[in-house]
Amino acid sequence: MYNPSSLKAEEFICHEEIMSTLDFAHQHKNDAALIDEIISKAKECKGLSHREALVLLDCDIPEKNQEIFKLAEDIKKQFYGNRIVLFAPLYLSNYCVNGCLYCPYHAKNKHILRKKLTQDEIRQEVIALQDMGHKRLAIEAGEDPVNNPIEYILESIKTIYSIKHKNGAIRRVNVNIAATSVENYRKLKEAGIGTYILFQETYHKESYEKLHPSGPKHNYAYHTEAMDRAMDGGIDDVGLGVLFGLETYRYELAGLLMHAEHLEAVHGVGPHTISVPRVKHADDIDPSAFDNGIDDDVFAKIIAVIRLSVPYTGMIISTRETPQCREKVIHYGISQISGGSKTSVGGYAVPEDEELKSEQFDVSDHRTLDEVVNWLMKLGYVPSFCTACYREGRTGDRFMALCKNKQIHNCCLPNALMTLKEYLMDYASPDIKKVGESLIQSELNHISKDKVRDIVKDNLVKIENGQRDFRF
Ligand code: SF4
Numbered sequence: 482m483y484n485p486s487s488l489k490a491e492e493f494i495c496h497e498e499i500m501s502t503l504d505f506a507h508q509h510k511n512d513a514a515l516i517d518e519i520i521s522k523a524k525e526c527k528g529l530s531h532r533e534a535l536v537l538l539d540c541d542i543p544e545k546n547q548e549i550f551k552l553a554e555d556i557k558k559q560f561y562g563n564r565i566v567l568f569a570p571l572y573l574s575n576y577c578v579n580g581c582l583y584c585p586y587h588a589k590n591k592h593i594l595r596k597k598l599t600q601d602e603i604r605q606e607v608i609a610l611q612d613m614g615h616k617r618l619a620i621e622a623g624e625d626p627v628n629n630p631i632e633y634i635l636e637s638i639k640t641i642y643s644i645k646h647k648n649g650a651i652r653r654v655n656v657n658i659a660a661t662s663v664e665n666y667r668k669l670k671e672a673g674i675g676t677y678i679l680f681q682e683t684y685h686k687e688s689y690e691k692l693h694p695s696g697p698k699h700n701y702a703y704h705t706e707a708m709d710r711a712m713d714g715g716i717d718d719v720g721l722g723v724l725f726g727l728e729t730y731r732y733e734l735a736g737l738l739m740h741a742e743h744l745e746a747v748h749g750v751g752p753h754t755i756s757v758p759r760v761k762h763a764d765d766i767d768p769s770a771f772d773n774g775i776d777d778d779v780f781a782k783i784i785a786v787i788r789l790s791v792p793y794t795g796m797i798i799s800t801r802e803t804p805q806c807r808e809k810v811i812h813y814g815i816s817q818i819s820g821g822s823k824t825s826v827g828g829y830a831v832p833e834d835e836e837l838k839s840e841q842f843d844v845s846d847h848r849t850l851d852e853v854v855n856w857l858m859k860l861g862y863v864p865s866f867c868t869a870c871y872r873e874g875r876t877g878d879r880f881m882a883l884c885k886n887k888q889i890h891n892c893c894l895p896n897a898l899m900t901l902k903e904y905l906m907d908y909a910s911p912d913i914k915k916v917g918e919s920l921i922q923s924e925l926n927h928i929s930k931d932k933v934r935d936i937v938k939d940n941l942v943k944i945e946n947g948q949r950d951f952r953f
């Protein structure tokens with residue numbers, strides 16, 4: 482029944498295969514020989530199967546667990562160096578016809594403020610985001626064919642890309658909207674989106690149906706097969722994710738990795754990113770109502786195991802997590818984080834009224850983007866505002882090939898330094914500018930090719946003199 486190449490949700494996310502995987506992992510959690518074998522395979526950086534990953538997730542031997550964390554850090558360094566890409570979410574509308582039990586935007590919530598940004602309001606939000614220094618956005622909207630039809634999303638994307646305020650520009654718009662048709666995915670592709678992101682929420686079909694009692698999202702197969710339609714519509718960078726806390730984390734990780742195996746098997750390209758959100762408190766939502774919450778230690782282990790299983794897939798952590806938690810897990814494989822985020826509809830240009838809130842979840846990291854940039858630099862990371870790949874046509878299998886043979890490094894570091902320089906020139910506070918300038922000087926030495934280093938040095942001077950948007 483389990484068939485990663487099938488186009489049927491219940492065959493590529495096969496419940497029986499997941500249950501037998503969980504059983505196998507449980508039986509082998511103290512099997513040092515097998516765990517060693519899997520760790521050795523992971524060292525080759527070619528990834529792990531869902532079954533191998535689950536054995537590592539369950540591994541109960543402390544020294545082996547230390548090896549797993551250490552290897553996750555090594556693999557992260559090999560593929561992503563010390564760079565972290567920054568982005569912000571932009572909520573366009575919280576009108577939604579679905580009944581998701583974990584989200585305050587569910588249709589039956591009558592006391593949350595419902596809002597939909599006009600194009601003019603989007604303009605104000607984007608200017609505020611540009612003035613913070615952001616270059617990369619993830620747009621979010623509830624599912625509502627009347628209030629948020631695809632035409633509204635497309636018009637909003639066009640508006641976002643059109644705004645050039647001072648030296649600002651949004652250069653990559655990733656899109657997180659409900660599962661839709663091939664035709665609509667094609668329209669999104671034509672609008673120039675970066676990644677199409679859709680969280681599965683849970684891979685457990687029975688739980689999925691209970692958690693989504695009403696609305697189009699109730700249809701498990703339509704939702705689970707969305708990435709195949711997106712790829713048929715020409716979108717070759719897709720982002721997966723589950724909402725940890727809804728079902729058992731073991732089940733979710735197995736499902737998530739099976740989904741990645743399915744995309745590889747059918748389209749020849751694995752997921753571009755994986756997000757790891759956890760259920761959060763929000764208006765009308767009490768996270769303790771879901772009994773599968775995970776603590777920070779398990780969360781860190783999940784991140785490390787994902788890093789070993791899909792080394793070439795970016796991993797995203799949002800401001801749902803506290804600064805302390807972000808600091809704990811970032812080393813194990815995170816490549817992108819959000820900063821200075823608002824999870825309300827509007828709120829960047831004009832702060833929301835305390836009494837009339839429209840946010841999707843409570844943010845746990847309230848630092849400004851400048852503070853996040855400073856924190857990353859203190860931890861030894863290079864904050865990057867790079868958006869180069871999709872603009873250079875490096876998407877889908879082309880991107881993956883460069884990523885798998887680690888050649889993407891040759892672009893990432895130079896782009897990180899040039900976009901950080903833009904940030905320092907245009908938005909950073911004086912202290913942070915000083916720290917950033919010296920970081921750029923020391924990181925220049927890590928560019929291995931003399932010719933590339935010379936071009937970057939030249940471009941850094943041009944950025945000093947007012948030019949913008951250089952990229953490899
Ligand atoms: S999770 Fe998405 S689809 Fe579900 S209620 Fe919230 S906005 Fe709507």
Ligand code: SF4
Binds near residue numbers: 889892896
């Ligand atoms: S060069 Fe490509 S992979 Fe590297 S940071 Fe930029 S967009 Fe991401």
